Amino acid sequence: MAAISISCSFFTPQALSRPNRTRNKISAKPSKLSSLRKANLQRELELKSRGGDRPDAGGEATTYTRLPPREDFSDVSLLSSSYLKLSEEVKLSEANVAGVEEKVETLEENDEEEEEKEREVKEYDDEDIWGNYRRLDVFEGSSGLIDEDDDEDDEVFEYGDEDVERAGLKDGEAICFSGEVEEEDEEDEEEEIGVKEKGVPAVMRCFDRAKIFVKAGDGGNGVVAFRREKFVPFGGPSGGDGGRGGNVYVEVDGSMNSLLPFRKSVHFRAGRGEHGRGKMQSGAKGVDVVVKVAPGTVVRQAKEVGSEGEGEEEEEKEVLLELLHPGQRALLMPGGRGGRGNASFKSGMNKVPRIAENGEEGPEMWLDLELKLVADVGIVGAPNAGKSTLLSVISAAQPTIANYPFTTLLPNLGVVSFDYDSTMVVADLPGLLEGAHRGFGLGHEFLRHTERCSALVHVVDGSAPQPELEFEAVRLELELFSPEIAEKPYVVAYNKMDLPDAYEKWPMFRETLRARGIEPFCMSAVQRDGTHEVISSVYELLKKYREANAEPKGLYDQVSENLDHVAKKIDKERRAAINEFEIFRDRGTGAWHVVGAGLQRFVQMTNWRYMDSDKRFQHVLEACGVNKTLKNMGVKEGDNVIIGEMELVWHDSANGSSRPTNSNKTSTDSVRWPQWK
Ligand SMILES: Nc1nc2c(ncn2[C@@H]2O[C@H](COP(=O)(O)OP(=O)(O)OP(=O)(O)O)[C@@H](O)[C@H]2O)c(=O)[nH]1
Numbered sequence: 001m002a003a004i005s006i007s008c009s010f011f012t013p014q015a016l017s018r019p020n021r022t023r024n025k026i027s028a029k030p031s032k033l034s035s036l037r038k039a040n041l042q043r044e045l046e047l048k049s050r051g052g053d054r055p056d057a058g059g060e061a062t063t064y065t066r067l068p069p070r071e072d073f074s075d076v077s078l079l080s081s082s083y084l085k086l087s088e089e090v091k092l093s094e095a096n097v098a099g100v101e102e103k104v105e106t107l108e109e110n111d112e113e114e115e116e117k118e119r120e121v122k123e124y125d126d127e128d129i130w131g132n133y134r135r136l137d138v139f140e141g142s143s144g145l146i147d148e149d150d151d152e153d154d155e156v157f158e159y160g161d162e163d164v165e166r167a168g169l170k171d172g173e174a175i176c177f178s179g180e181v182e183e184e185d186e187e188d189e190e191e192e193i194g195v196k197e198k199g200v201p202a203v204m205r206c207f208d209r210a211k212i213f214v215k216a217g218d219g220g221n222g223v224v225a226f227r228r229e230k231f232v233p234f235g236g237p238s239g240g241d242g243g244r245g246g247n248v249y250v251e252v253d254g255s256m257n258s259l260l261p262f263r264k265s266v267h268f269r270a271g272r273g274e275h276g277r278g279k280m281q282s283g284a285k286g287v288d289v290v291v292k293v294a295p296g297t298v299v300r301q302a303k304e305v306g307s308e309g310e311g312e313e314e315e316e317k318e319v320l321l322e323l324l325h326p327g328q329r330a331l332l333m334p335g336g337r338g339g340r341g342n343a344s345f346k347s348g349m350n351k352v353p354r355i356a357e358n359g360e361e362g363p364e365m366w367l368d369l370e371l372k373l374v375a376d377v378g379i380v381g382a383p384n385a386g387k388s389t390l391l392s393v394i395s396a397a398q399p400t401i402a403n404y405p406f407t408t409l410l411p412n413l414g415v416v417s418f419d420y421d422s423t424m425v426v427a428d429l430p431g432l433l434e435g436a437h438r439g440f441g442l443g444h445e446f447l448r449h450t451e452r453c454s455a456l457v458h459v460v461d462g463s464a465p466q467p468e469l470e471f472e473a474v475r476l477e478l479e480l481f482s483p484e485i486a487e488k489p490y491v492v493a494y495n496k497m498d499l500p501d502a503y504e505k506w507p508m509f510r511e512t513l514r515a516r517g518i519e520p521f522c523m524s525a526v527q528r529d530g531t532h533e534v535i536s537s538v539y540e541l542l543k544k545y546r547e548a549n550a551e552p553k554g555l556y557d558q559v560s561e562n563l564d565h566v567a568k569k570i571d572k573e574r575r576a577a578i579n580e581f582e583i584f585r586d587r588g589t590g591a592w593h594v595v596g597a598g599l600q601r602f603v604q605m606t607n608w609r610y611m612d613s614d615k616r617f618q619h620v621l622e623a624c625g626v627n628k629t630l631k632n633m634g635v636k637e638g639d640n641v642i643i644g645e646m647e648l649v650w651h652d653s654a655n656g657s658s659r660p661t662n663s664n665k666t667s668t669d670s671v672r673w674p675q676w677k
Pocket residue numbers: 381382383384385386387388389390400401402403404405406407408409429430431432495496497498499523524525526527
């Protein structure tokens with residue numbers, strides 16, 4: 001007879017993950033802040049040297065609603081990742097140059113000091129953590145108490161900067177605090193000039209992308225209790241089951257049109273189920289958490305923050321959910337099952353079961369959210385062409401309009417209605433520059449929002465020196481960004497006809513486009529002249545598209561569509577059969593690893609504090625064939641066997657004397673344990 005005995009070292013997932021988190025937190029911060037300060041200082045000096053000492057001159061982008069005025073637009077922190085290159089071109093007076101050098105030197109010295117401090121803190125921190133961990137280990141091993149509530153687990157929402165730090169996030173990855181937290185790694189400086197993700201203020205980066213963490217609630221633990229009542233001798237087991245953990249849902253909120261709320265709230269944790277109680281009382285279910293997203297959000301699984309390879313260029317992950325219609329709701333993660341209390345283990349052979357299960361841990365996942373606005377028509381064009389003006393004239397939307405490029409930083413949506421049932425949603429996008437597909441300007445950040453548009457309005461600035469060239473450049477950018485977008489039907493609207501300059505150039509422009517088989521419209525958005533023709537024409541295109549792609553389903557069907565496939569998949573994976581496992585040996589340590597989702601879940605739910613748990617455990621290992629396979633593979637006396645978080649020691653015991661639970665008279669083989677579910 002062979003058996004595995006428990007060697008008393010419990011690996012709790014919390015204990016293992018804690019040190020890493022703390023280390024990340026401490027190592028990430030100081031160097032980043034110092035480089036940031038340096039960049040800000042340099043920028044300040046640069047602005048001074050230009051004679052402009054404006055306080056609102058970009059850079060500090062916490063509450064951006066618009067970019068800084070034009071003269072500051074060449075500001076490198078906003079426009080390019082090649083910060084140093086451009087800043088060299090700024091001419092400083094000699095005094096200023098000396099000042100800059102001095103300050104940069106001081107900053108470098110400070111940097112070194114900070115790095116040293118950081119190293120010290122890190123070392124100390126590591127020691128501290130491992131010291132605590134060891135203490136924790138001993139405490140857990142020797143504790144015989146029933147699990148206490150973990151307050152942290154009971155929180156439904158956790159968010160805020162502190163939490164982000166606690167989770168060991170790196171700035172600028174999952175969460176975008178503000179433009180201030182831009183990283184300026186050496187590596188990034190070496191990056192291709194064209195790629196300029198870093199120059200985009202946080203509020204824009206977070207408009208349509210977010211990375212969030214979701215965790216379903218853990219199940220509550222079952223308990224061991226016996227009925228004690230007057231005149232009821234041998235009342236029997238009465239320990240109730242734990243409650244189910246809360247679920248995580250994702251719901252489309254029609255009032256949202258960006259993912260900006262996820263800038264600050266990153267962690268979504270459903271509540272854990274309550275533990276069972278005596279008198280057959282089951283625990284209450286954990287509180288569900290609902291993550292609200294904007295219509296048009298695509299949900300993908302993301303790499304864990306801080307994990308290896310995170311941040312690397314990776315192939316697109318499989319889309320988990322695509323949520324388009326307000327009211328759609330998907331069950332993303334089911335809560336963990338509640339552990340059974342001892343009343344559930346009562347059987348004819350075992351009338352006094354001293355066993356109860358832990359609640360099942362709820363699944364957790366990092367998610368990438370991407371928003372592609374659901375608009376019927378997209379307004380594109382060069383900066384300052386009058387796109388926002390057009391939207392403000394044709395709909396009730398009130399976008400910011402101003403006479404400088406890149407007034408619009410984030411897409412604006414407006415609803416245009418002709419009559420009761422002929423309406424369309426129009427999106428005004430930031431202006432496109434030549435080179436936008438390589439990351440110049442802002443428009444490219446948002447071009448993906450036109451992917452779901454059925455038609456486009458291309459606004460051309462008639463007052464531009466050469467409107468034809470401007471038109472060509474924007475068309476080229478669309479084609480380079482995505483041929484699919486370029487193939488969408490579009491209407492050309494030549495704007496600012498009220499200006500003599502534009503009026504004069506119109507015949508020439510029209511001829512050029514006619515030669516290419518395009519019939520352009522002319523208008524003056526400010527005076528509302530010709531805008532109706534433009535919008536009617538684009539509506540005709542839209543109607544044709546709708547007819548060609550008539551959706552068979554009604555809106556009700558779309559909303560009530562069952563989107564619970566992700567939860568079902570997760571459930572299926574977790575409920576893998578217990579006899580599906582693999583065993584391999586670690587050559588270095590000589591330990592045997594038993595890997596299998598079902599078995600690991602079983603180990604996690606086994607509550608070792610109760611007497612019968614070990615018996616049941618041995619029984620399951622025997623029944624599902626782990627012992628037999630280990631023996632066939634040549635396991636020897638004293639070898640370590642690792643299953644999930646549990647480390648065990650193998651005993652070859654012909655007489656069964658080394659079996660730790662044999663002191664109890666009940667034979668494990670004679671007990672019929674309730675089915676594992
Ligand atoms: N004279 C004249 N000016 C116009 C007309 N349409 C827009 N403008 C002006 O052009 C400037 C830019 O207009 P916006 O609507 O902000 O241009 P935009 O294309 O949205 O610009 P960005 O958002 O920066 O890309 C503003 O000063 C408008 O008043 C027009 O028909 N005639």
